[in-house]
Amino acid sequence: MHLCNHSQMQRHVIRGAIRRLRIQKQRPMILGAIQWARNQAQRPAARVAIQVIMTLLALFYLFVVPIWVASNPSPGFSGIIALCFGIFMFIQVWMLVSLWAFESVCGLYSINPRLPRAFRLFLTVSRIDTSTKSSPSYSALAGISSYALSVYGFSVIYLYFSQQQPQNFGVGKLDVISAFYFGWATAMTYGDLDPITPLGKVLVMMQLALNFIYALFLLSAFAGAIQTAGRSSNSSSND
Secondary structure (H helix, E strand, O other), rough: HHHHHHHHHHHHHHHHHHHHHHHHHHHHHHHHHHHHHHHHHHOOHHHHHHHHHHHHHHHHHOOOHHHHHHHOOOOOOHHHHHHHHHHHHHHHHHHHHEEEEEHHHHHHHHOOOOOOOOHHHHHHHOOOOOOOOOHHHHHHHHHHHHHHHHHHHHHHHHHHHHHHOOOOOOOOEEEEEEEEHHHHHHHHHHHHHOOOOHHHHHHHHHHHHHHHHHHHHHHHHHHHHHHHHHHHHHHHHHH
């Protein structure tokens, strides 16, 4: 019995030594492949290709996956996984809405807020610098982008809840085009939706309230941009 255990230990030691030798032989190959990938990524063409690929992937995950999940609800475990992934990407959309709105407000009103450390770290990862003042035109562009993305978010919400409960908005199940039509119609206060259920009414009221805030803010942003442009033109003409 003792001899059997001793032989098993020797086999284990020999196998471990062989495994370490294989790893040592493969390590230069792995390091060389990593260095080659770094050198390739530093080339201008490779950088442009990587940026294009990452942009296309971001657009796909932000603007295709949530719409597909909302318009094609499926039962079962696979449907739950798809719904969770769609919700995760949809949260990213609303994070972009809040970040662009935050950046626009900071740039327009020259605000340098004292934020919690975790939120400042998240803004740093998102490459949003609140310590520098943005131009009024850039602040207005960020506000418009945030507003348009919020309309997209509510359109996806209308699409999903109309599929789950067709009587929410009084128009039955919506397709993608109809959901975006009603989202923009509500944003422009056209009022084409006639919500019936309490959930539908709450969602429409939320969008109307948010649109009212955006309208006031964007008007002030455009006024600030026009005023700054007028001052700069007057100063250049005087010089």
